[in-house]
Amino acid sequence: MLRYLIRAVVATSCLPVAALIAQGTVIGTVTDSIGHHPLAGALVQIVSDSAKVSRSANSDSLGAFHFDSVPAGSYIIGFFHPSLDSLGIELSPRRLVVRQGETERAALSIPSAWTIETQLCHAAPMRDSTGLLLGHVRDADTQQPRDATVTVFWTELSIGQGGIQRNRRQIPVKTDAMGWFAFCGLPSDAEISASAQAGDEASGDVIVRVPAGGLSMRDFLVSKADSTIAVYAAGDTTPSAARVPVATLRRGNARVSGVVRTYKGEPVNNAEVSVPGTGVYGRTQKAGEFALAGLPAGTQTLEVRVIGFEPKHVIVDLTRDHLTTIQVALDRPVQTLDAVRVYGTGSTRLAEFERRVKAGFGHILTPGDIEKRHATQTTDLFRTVVGVRVVPGRFGNVVLLRNCRPTVYLNGMRLDDNAATEIDQLANPDEITGIEVYTTASRPIEFWGNNCGSVVIWAGMLPR
Numbered sequence: 001m002l003r004y005l006i007r008a009v010v011a012t013s014c015l016p017v018a019a020l021i022a023q024g025t026v027i028g029t030v031t032d033s034i035g036h037h038p039l040a041g042a043l044v045q046i047v048s049d050s051a052k053v054s055r056s057a058n059s060d061s062l063g064a065f066h067f068d069s070v071p072a073g074s075y076i077i078g079f080f081h082p083s084l085d086s087l088g089i090e091l092s093p094r095r096l097v098v099r100q101g102e103t104e105r106a107a108l109s110i111p112s113a114w115t116i117e118t119q120l121c122h123a124a125p126m127r128d129s130t131g132l133l134l135g136h137v138r139d140a141d142t143q144q145p146r147d148a149t150v151t152v153f154w155t156e157l158s159i160g161q162g163g164i165q166r167n168r169r170q171i172p173v174k175t176d177a178m179g180w181f182a183f184c185g186l187p188s189d190a191e192i193s194a195s196a197q198a199g200d201e202a203s204g205d206v207i208v209r210v211p212a213g214g215l216s217m218r219d220f221l222v223s224k225a226d227s228t229i230a231v232y233a234a235g236d237t238t239p240s241a242a243r244v245p246v247a248t249l250r251r252g253n254a255r256v257s258g259v260v261r262t263y264k265g266e267p268v269n270n271a272e273v274s275v276p277g278t279g280v281y282g283r284t285q286k287a288g289e290f291a292l293a294g295l296p297a298g299t300q301t302l303e304v305r306v307i308g309f310e311p312k313h314v315i316v317d318l319t320r321d322h323l324t325t326i327q328v329a330l331d332r333p334v335q336t337l338d339a340v341r342v343y344g345t346g347s348t349r350l351a352e353f354e355r356r357v358k359a360g361f362g363h364i365l366t367p368g369d370i371e372k373r374h375a376t377q378t379t380d381l382f383r384t385v386v387g388v389r390v391v392p393g394r395f396g397n398v399v400l401l402r403n404c405r406p407t408v409y410l411n412g413m414r415l416d417d418n419a420a421t422e423i424d425q426l427a428n429p430d431e432i433t434g435i436e437v438y439t440t441a442s443r444p445i446e447f448w449g450n451n452c453g454s455v456v457i458w459a460g461m462l463p464r
Helices: 017-021 082-087 113-120 348-359 367-373 378-382
Strands: 023-032 043-048 054-058 064-071 073-080 094-098 103-110 130-139 149-160 163-174 180-187 192-198 206-208 215-217 220-224 227-231 247-251 254-262 272-275 280-283 289-295 298-305 312-318 323-330 363-365 388-393 396-401 407-410 432-438 454-459
Touching (some): 043 064, 073 103, 082 103, 082 130, 082 215, 094 103, 113 215, 130 149, 130 192, 149 180, 163 180, 192 220, 272 289, 298 323, 348 432, 367 432, 378 388, 378 432
Parallel strands (some): 023 103, 130 215, 130 220, 254 323, 407 454
Antiparallel strands (some): 073 094, 149 192, 227 247, 272 298, 363 432, 432 454
């Protein structure tokens, strides 16, 4: 970049008198074409062809810069800003001619997302429905770049003759020597989970979104966990050496505290605050304050849940033996409707559901049962069901039936074998109108599955 081209400069006092007399002015602006706003704090530099004249200036809050008394001649002009490193691109300096007594104008800019995509993603041209994810991976304590692997995954739903198919897309990308990475062609309409791994150092899983036809930047801090806790299914009689944990929780010495408020600025009491993948959670006090300790350093997700609002996920960068403080605003209230009584003939689904309730097989939660529980997560509805265990997993809570993962049905359609690990992502608690849990001996033939049992979830298909 331009900053590497500039070397020692001869003082202007050593220039010939004629050069001091023949002077001009250079003004201009620096713009961020990605964010569509002026770029403040950019280091703008001009260097003469002979390298005898060099000037530097920082752009102000409006992106403007100004050079006075510039000796006439031919120059190259360019700028540096930390965001250019994150983008992983180099800008070629421009040529500029300064004339005696004249003002030269220069418009500098970070290229548009489309231009950056064209430069970085030759094999995967961007479409209107896709975007670009860029960033760096660094050590949480030293801030040094790490040679790491960044992995993104998301779920695609497709409906076919076999029911709802949930295809899990997972893409790993290696960083370069400076810890820089780029993902091309990510879907803009999907909730994408991303994490970084560098040897035994790792980040947590965070949710990212890319704008259609644009780009997002996300850096990851990684660290080694101070300790890990293996979580096993209750009642597992497998010999210790052969036992396979259903989840491994990472712990450390980082801390986070803060305040949770509504979008109106009111403190939120009794909200559940947790960091997924650690097993650490707590609740806010009357003033909305919370504090969590024993967390691993690195980039993590802070999750806040409370009745009346959609769950909030906040990305936090934690460092070892350090307290990080944040402010969380719950800005998406859940719209609740008054009860409505509907008269008419019952649907086939409702009639079949009521038949199974009367038959007494399995464990069933009716719309009334669900409404009484005031759950903040869908998996909370399973915590009081006999024979069901909810344990923390890497990507959220996992539902186990008889110490194994059951087959999951959503609105009568069978999902894939990983659905038991992602039940919280299937539907929000306020959308659930019925739940059926069956062992292999009690389940109806229409909900047959693996040798563990079946869980049937009804979302919006039964009247409350």
